Amino acid sequence: MQARASGLHADGTSFVTGWYDLSARDGAAVHGALLPSHARQNVLRRAWDVYASSHDNDGRPLGTRGELTAAYLSRLATQRLERAGAGGPGAELRRIQVRARSTPVPPPAWSDEKFSLRPAYRTLGWSEAQR
Numbered sequence: 001m002q003a004r005a006s007g008l009h010a011d012g013t014s015f016v017t018g019w020y021d022l023s024a025r026d027g028a029a030v031h032g033a034l035l036p037s038h039a040r041q042n043v044l045r046r047a048w049d050v051y052a053s054s055h056d057n058d059g060r061p062l063g064t065r066g067e068l069t070a071a072y073l074s075r076l077a078t079q080r081l082e083r084a085g086a087g088g089p090g091a092e093l094r095r096i097q098v099r100a101r102s103t104p105v106p107p108p109a110w111s112d113e114k115f116s117l118r119p120a121y122r123t124l125g126w127s128e129a130q131r
Contacts, residue, residue: 001021001044001098002019002020002100002101003080003099004086005086005095006097008087008114009088013126017081045075047069050069051072071130077096093129094128095126096126097125097126099121099123099124103119
């Protein structure tokens, strides 16, 4: 899962960050740990799975659960970006955008199946930063 933010710097000028790879950051945090946190490894994946199952392909929520999961996903992204210092010192994050990258697994060597191995992205629209 990746996220970026828009907001205001401490001096009042606006900004849009680049994409932060939240999944890679979580992976790096548990890599080599003697007792890696199971929750740390799965919270982003589970949040995305629940979001995807509670929204249609156009991003419309399927009931109250969809609205709650959208807010939860935005809150997770906001917290992670704030911890990473997105926007710099004193920045105020106002809006968040989240995307998921899916990378196909190549077929086994014996298979003659052909398909693209390029990653596919599902990018959500901008939403208000949740705290």
